[in-house]
Amino acid sequence: DxxxxxxxxxxxxxxxxxxxxxxxxxxEHNRLYWYRQTLGQGPEFLTYFQNEAQLEKSRLLSDRxxxxxxxxxxxxxxxxxxxxxxxxxxxxxxSSAGSLYEQYFGPGTRLTVT
Amino acid sequence: xxxxxxxxxxxxxxxxxxxxxxxxxxxxxFQYFMWYRQYSRKGPELLMYTYSSGNKxxxxxxxxxxxSSKYISLFIxxxxxxxxxxxxxAILGRDDKIIFGKGTRLHILP
Numbered sequence: 001d002x003x004x005x006x007x008x009x010x011x012x013x014x015x016x017x018x019x020x021x022x023x024x025x026x027x028e029h030n031r032l033y034w035y036r037q038t039l040g041q042g043p044e045f046l047t048y049f050q051n052e053a054q055l056e057k058s059r060l061l062s063d064r065x066x067x068x069x070x071x072x073x074x075x076x077x078x079x080x081x082x083x084x085x086x087x088x089x090x091x092x093x094x095s096s097a098g099s100l101y102e103q104y105f106g107p108g109t110r111l112t113v114t
Numbered sequence: 115x116x117x118x119x120x121x122x123x124x125x126x127x128x129x130x131x132x133x134x135x136x137x138x139x140x141x142x143x144f145q146y147f148m149w150y151r152q153y154s155r156k157g158p159e160l161l162m163y164t165y166s167s168g169n170k171x172x173x174x175x176x177x178x179x180x181x182s183s184k185y186i187s188l189f190i191x192x193x194x195x196x197x198x199x200x201x202x203x204a205i206l207g208r209d210d211k212i213i214f215g216k217g218t219r220l221h222i223l224p
Contacts, residue, residue, distance in 0.1 A: 004157075033212075040122060042202050042214030043158065056209060091157055101146035101206045105157035 002026060004106035006092050012112045013082055020078045021109045025094030032075050033103060034067055035091040036060065043091050043105075049075060050097060082113045117141060120203050120215030128223050133190040137203035137215050140184065146206035147179050149188045151199045152217065158202055161188070193222045 005024045013019050025032045030051050035043035046065070047057045051072035061067075064082075069075040079086055089110050093103040120137045127133055135149075145166055150158035162177045164170045164186075170177045178187040186203055200217040207213045 006157075040216065042118075042120075042204070042216050043212075044214075045211045048211075056211070093157075100210045101148055101163050101212070102160060103212055104160060105150075107157045108155075110155070 004092055004094055004104055006090075006106040006109050008109060009107060010110045010112075012114065015082060015084060015113055017082055018078065018080045019082060019111065020076050021090055021092075021111075022074060022076050023092030023106060024074045025092070026104060027073075029094035029096050029104075030072065031095045031097055031100070032069055033093040033095070034075070034077050035093065037089040037091055037108070038087075046077075079111075082111075084113045087111055087113045117207060117213050118203060118205055118215040121218055122216050124219040124221055126221040126223055127193060129193060129195060131193050131222075133188075133193050133197070133220060133222075135188040135190075135201050135203070135218050135220070137186045138184055139186065139205055141207070142181065142184065144205045144207060147177070147186045148204040148206070148212070149175075149177055150202040150204060150214075152202060153199045161201075195222045195224050198222045 007022045033048040034046040037043045049069040064080045067077045089108045091108045093105045095103045148163040149161045152158040164177045164179050167181045174191045176189040200219050202217040203215040204212050
């Protein structure tokens with residue numbers, strides 16, 4: 001399968017703990033995006049990378065959130081000191097720079113903060 | 115006004131019917147319009163994209179953009195129970211970011 005993969009698929013954590021999610025994009029795609037989706041809403045943009053450079057971060061991304069893409073391949077999204085409001089589906093997508101409208105999504109990581 | 119507005123539904127139609135899903139958007143500068151399908155607890159799947167105005171057809175699916183009224187539509191012909199999902203309209207907005215509607219939940223009744 002050469003699609004976007006995400007791990008873990010589900011994560012349950014206690015408030016105040018740190019969590020880290022991983023995304024492996026489609027191999028030839030140089031753009032990688034993170035989104036957050038809550039029940040009844042569409043995905044909301046969090047941040048994106050072109051190769052290893054993080055080009056933009058949404059205002060939604062508080063300083064407890066950090067994302068990296070160290071070698072321009074996989075990416076990690078870390079949430080420190082989780083809060084109940086962080087409970088959501090975290091989606092990763094990738095695209096090529098020449099087809100920004102064709103973003104392909106992974107299955108998501110569902111985070112539950114108790 | 116939100117940049118993309120979409121009625122969340124749910125919308126229930128009998129199998130075989132034609133389904134019409136719609137969104138409105140606010141910025142006339144937008145040029146790329148997409149439809150995604152999302153099954154429960156899965157990531158969104160790109161169905162179709164359209165550039166500027168006009169129609170685009172792919173099998174039972176037709177996407178339509180009317181830039182004069184800032185209205186985008188997805189039509190599904192001969193709807194099947196497997197089409198039951200949430201359909202998200204989306205636009206490529208400023209700074210190369212995709213902006214999604216809330217999604218419309220569609221139920222096809224056998």
